[in-house]
Amino acid sequence: xxxxxxxxxxxxxxxxxxxxxxxxxxxxxxxxxxxxxxxxxxxxxxxxxxxxxxxxxxxxxxxxxxxxxxxxxxxxxxxxxxxxxxxxxxxxxxxxxxxxxxxxxxxxxxxxxxxxxxxxxxxxxxxxxxxxxxxxxxxxxxxxxxxxxxxxxxxxxxxxxxxxxxxxxxxxxxxxxxxxxxxxxxxxxxxxxxxxxxxxxxxxxx
Numbered sequence: 001x002x003x004x005x006x007x008x009x010x011x012x013x014x015x016x017x018x019x020x021x022x023x024x025x026x027x028x029x030x031x032x033x034x035x036x037x038x039x040x041x042x043x044x045x046x047x048x049x050x051x052x053x054x055x056x057x058x059x060x061x062x063x064x065x066x067x068x069x070x071x072x073x074x075x076x077x078x079x080x081x082x083x084x085x086x087x088x089x090x091x092x093x094x095x096x097x098x099x100x101x102x103x104x105x106x107x108x109x110x111x112x113x114x115x116x117x118x119x120x121x122x123x124x125x126x127x128x129x130x131x132x133x134x135x136x137x138x139x140x141x142x143x144x145x146x147x148x149x150x151x152x153x154x155x156x157x158x159x160x161x162x163x164x165x166x167x168x169x170x171x172x173x174x175x176x177x178x179x180x181x182x183x184x185x186x187x188x189x190x191x192x193x194x195x196x197x198x199x200x201x202x203x204x205x206x
Contacts, residue, residue, distance in 0.1 A: 001026060001080040002102060003205070004087070006175065007109035009155075009164045010119040011190045012197060016109070017084045019198045026080040029071050031064055054154050056163035058088055058171060065095050072101065080104075088172045093179070105205050106179045109190030109197070113165060120161045124150040 001024050005013040017028040035053065038046030045067075049059045068086050071077070083103075087093040096103065111119075122135040128148025133139075142150050154160060179185040186204035190197055 001205075002083075002104045003080070004083045004103055004106045005109065006106055006172075006179075007190060008111060008113075008116050008168045009161065010116040010123075011109040011111045012119075012194070013084050013109060015194055016107075016198055016201060017082050019194070020082050020201070023202070024080065026082060027076045028082045028084055029068065029077070029086070031059075031068065031085040034067055034071070035059060054160075056155055056160035056167065058167055061089065061092055061095075064088075065092060069099060087175065088168075090174055090178050093175055103184060106185045107201050107204060108176055108185060108187050110187055111190040115191060116165060117158060117161050120156045121152075121158050123156050124152055126150055 003020065005017055005020075007013055014028075014030065014032075017030065020026075021028050035046070035049045039050045039053065040046070045063060048063060052059045064086060068083070072081065087096060124133045124135065124138050124142075125131070126133075126144035126146060126148040127150075129144060129146045131144055131146070131148075133144075133150060138150055139145075144150055155164065176185060188197065188200045188204050
């Protein structure tokens with residue numbers, strides 16, 4: 001099964017991808033994770049990507065497409081995959097088709113703007129293990145269970161979140177129409193508990 005998870009920043013794509021991995025035993029291809037790894041390692045790609053990510057803007061297509069193409073050639077993708085954070089533009093979607101990559105279903109998580117802002121601004125991440133905490137359940141001393149410092153990413157700050165939402169609406173939302181015409185778009189309410197949203201996704205994929 002080849003699935004794309006689609007939705008605004010903070011819609012819960014990463015969380016739902018993990019559940020789909022367990023259900024279908026296929027890998028999650030998260031461009032966000034790949035890019036953040038490159039940024040932390042200060043690779044040539046990471047330096048370029050960081051300048052865009054810190055401003056809440058999209059990383060250029062040529063950078064993203066190259067990364068995704070190479071990743072999908074790996075053995076663990078032979079039985080399917082979950083794309084998280086890609087494609088983000090019609091050009092990227094068209095490139096997938098030109099590369100002969102067939103997509104079985106597009107899950108679009110619908111979440112209102114204020115909920116997105118709240119989810120993102122209340123998120124803290126461990127510098128060591130990458131675990132994500134919400135303000136309401138993070139340790140009072142600001143230290144992860146592994147001993148790592150918890151911090152707020154620049155792209156999770158409200159100003160950048162609002163900018164990322166605007167970028168999503170202007171550049172990415174047209175993908176909904178693109179895939180709807182192909183008959184593979186499935187709109188799913190992204191509000192509620194993780195399990196409630198996951199059950200809606202499974203129903204949409206039937």
